[in-house]
Amino acid sequence: MDEATRFETRDTPPWLFPLLGGLAAGLIGIVVVSLLLIFPDAAKDQNHALTTPMPEPRLQTDPAADLKRYKAEAMERLTGYGWADREHGIAHIPIDEAMHRVAERGIADWPAGARREGQ
Known part of the structure; x- marks a missing residue:
């Protein structure tokens, strides 16, 4: 190695990236779990369609x-x-x-x- 070649001495420590990634994943997990606890019915597959047909509007009985x-x-x-x-x-x-x-x-x-x- 050549003594004239210099390297950056103040570099980001290699352990910082996995730590930040773990914190982000943990925060996302906490948000998902808390939303599931707050809204427990949101994850259930429910049919919200009308069970009876709506009556059609009878605005005019004889349009002609x-x-x-x-x-x-x-x-x-x-x-x-x-x-x-x-x-x-x-x-x-x-x-x-x-x-x-x-x-x-x-x-x-x-x-x-x-x-x-x-x-």
């Missing part, structure tokens, strides 16, 4: 009739007269008539130049 009734009510409102707010004197008119009135008279408080720009 409900849709037909909804469309009829919507068309009645679009094509008929009625009150939107009776207390304030606001009524609704058929949509065809409303479109004719807007085409003839325009919209109140609408800028005059805006109609020409949109065309």
Whole structure:
């Protein structure tokens, strides 16, 4: 061995790595054992599935009739007269008539130049 070659004199002692590994393994073992003691049922294989089937929700008994009734009510409102707010004197008119009135008279408080720009 050459005297000019130097070695690190402050090296980690070889017994430190097995000691740290043993401490880590011991700590993991303590955690596992303590969790098994705290939660004893966690390691058991239990079936948590429902034993009886859930009833399906019956939100609509006749969806086709409900849709037909909804469309009829919507068309009645679009094509008929009625009150939107009776207390304030606001009524609704058929949509065809409303479109004719807007085409003839325009919209109140609408800028005059805006109609020409949109065309």
